[in-house]
Amino acid sequence: MATKEIRKHRKEKGGNGPKNLGVDRISRLPDPLLHCILSSLPTIYVVRTSILAKRWRRVWISIPVLYFEEFNNVTFQGTVKNIRRRFFKFVDNFLLCRKVGNQFSRDTLVMTRFKLDMHYHSGIRITKKIDDWLKFAVGGNVEELDLRIKPSYKTRYYQIPYSTVLNSRSLTLLRLKHMKLEILFPVSLPSLKALYFKNVEFDDETLQNLISGCPIIEDLHLSMKSYSSISGVNFAACGTLRTLSLSSVKFTGEWLEDQISRLPLVERLTLDDCIGLGHFSIHSISLKSLVIDIYDTIEATFSTPNLVRFRYNFHEESIISIDAPKLLEAIIDFQLYIYTYGTWYYDLIRFLSNLSYLKKMTLSTYSEQVIIIPENVRNICRSPLPDLKHMKVKISKRDYALNKTSELKLRDALLWCAPSVETLEIV
Structure with a gap:
């Protein structure tokens, strides 16, 4: 009787247990949620999701984040020359499909971010291709542009097309890495709010012309x-x-x-x-x-x-x-490994005394010996952190062979620095 009831219950629920495990619930999500899930992936992987199910065939064409990264022997296999050729071909084909999709779609396909991470090999043909990709992105009213175009050995830097990128009205974030900028004229980026340069070469005139054209940065x-x-x-x-x-x-x-x-x-x-x-x-x-x-x-x-x-x-x-006086948290890093003079601890105490009103502090150091203030110094100095309540000490190369006496010396020194401490954590 019980067996019949169980079978009846399974039938009402739509199957026999294990078969329900194969239900594709992700495909039932609306496009905006699928786009959010896929936006962190390189675009080539987004395209490959089209083979998962019929529902996924059209998702990649409308994704708002385009992320092209030139992988070596991961995404595109073969020699360096073949990898480069396949990468360029993929980007060209994708942007062409995107352009066609825009023409036949009822709604304009939104592009919020365009990221390009690749090596640059100087040449008129390659430069024109990259220029065309950026022109496509800016023409699509892209909001965030992330370019990491690293020059190859003995190759000159890639120069951003002035009239295309640096006069975009939609751009809110510009991130450049491994590039060189030379801007001789003022730019116009009326919507730009964030500008990130990393390993970028530029002169004063270039930087002045750039920030002068960003009125709300x-x-x-x-x-x-x-x-x-x-x-x-x-x-x-x-x-x-x-x-x-x-x-x-x-x-x-x-x-x-x-x-x-x-x-x-x-x-x-x-x-x-x-x-x-x-x-x-x-x-x-x-x-x-x-x-x-x-x-x-x-x-x-x-x-x-x-x-x-x-x-x-x-x-x-x-x-x-x-x-x-309103300071809530301080993080102090001690990067020097060895101190060669005896007044080092007085310098430390003098500095910490600047933060006497602090309630929370993190100390990061290479060795615990740096923060074990000698007892003779403690006897003639005041505690620098009388109001500190919470202290965390991070030791990157902690000596786990310390005996119990040495461990107590470390704690005693810290408790002297902060006599009112309520929580002391040593990691």
């Missing part, structure tokens, strides 16, 4: 291939800027002071591996996040009443003074 990230100077650039045209990140560039402390004073809305400032700063003083009411990762010796004063997050790569010869 909010995020600016500059990382140059070499330590070129940007002291001739004036960021006053970027009055809407909220995030400024400078990496591997050269400028003076006076220039930085002047630029920050001209950016009343900037909330996030990152200085990474920059040179030439020396002495400088930053006063900013709007600044909320500050990252300093500089290997040169600097002497800096920060007056930032609304700062809530601070990250600093500690340099034992630098002098940092920071006034940030």
Whole structure:
């Protein structure tokens, strides 16, 4: 009797258990959800989903994110020359299908992002092909353009077509990597909000012409291939800027002071591996996040009443003074492995005393010996972090052979630094 009831229940549900496991529920999703799932994949894999089922045959043609990446021996197999030829052929054919699809579709096929990651081999034919691809993207009102066109050995850099990309009215994000820019005339990017350069070569005139044509830019990230100077650039045209990140560039402390004073809305400032700063003083009411990762010796004063997050790569010869009463979290990195002079611990205590009002801190170091402040130093100094409640210590090369006494010394030193600590985590 029970067996009959079970069979009846299975029949009402539409089958016998295991057969239901083969139901393709993903194919029942609407196109926007399928596009969201597929948007993180290179476009060639998106096209290959068309063989999964009849429902998938038309999905790839309307995907809003186009991502072309030149894989070596993964997507396209064979010799380097054949891989390159197949890659170019695939991109050409895909964009042709997309163009035809736009002509016969009731609704215009939307393109939100166009990403191109490839090696560049100089030549008129190849350059024209890339130019045509970018013209297609900009003509489709693309919003985000991500170009990583790395020159091959002994090959000149690819130059972005000025009239096509740098006069787009729809572009909101431009990301360039492994390229060289030379812009002799002002550009017009009225919708651009974010600009990212990584390993990009450019001069002051090029950068000035570029940012002057971005009236509503909010995020600016500059990382140059070499330590070129940007002291001739004036960021006053970027009055809407909220995030400024400078990496591997050269400028003076006076220039930085002047630029920050001209950016009343900037909330996030990152200085990474920059040179030439020396002495400088930053006063900013709007600044909320500050990252300093500089290997040169600097002497800096920060007056930032609304700062809530601070990250600093500690340099034992630098002098940092920071006034940030609302600071919630600090991350301090100690990258130097060996300290050769006895006053090192006094420098550390002096710096940490700047953050005496802090409640949460993370210390990252190569070795635990760096933060074990000797007892004779503790006997003559005040605890630098009297109000700290939460401390996390990250040790990249921790000595697990430490005996119990040494382990206690580490904890004692940390508890001396922060006598009111409630949670102490050592990883």
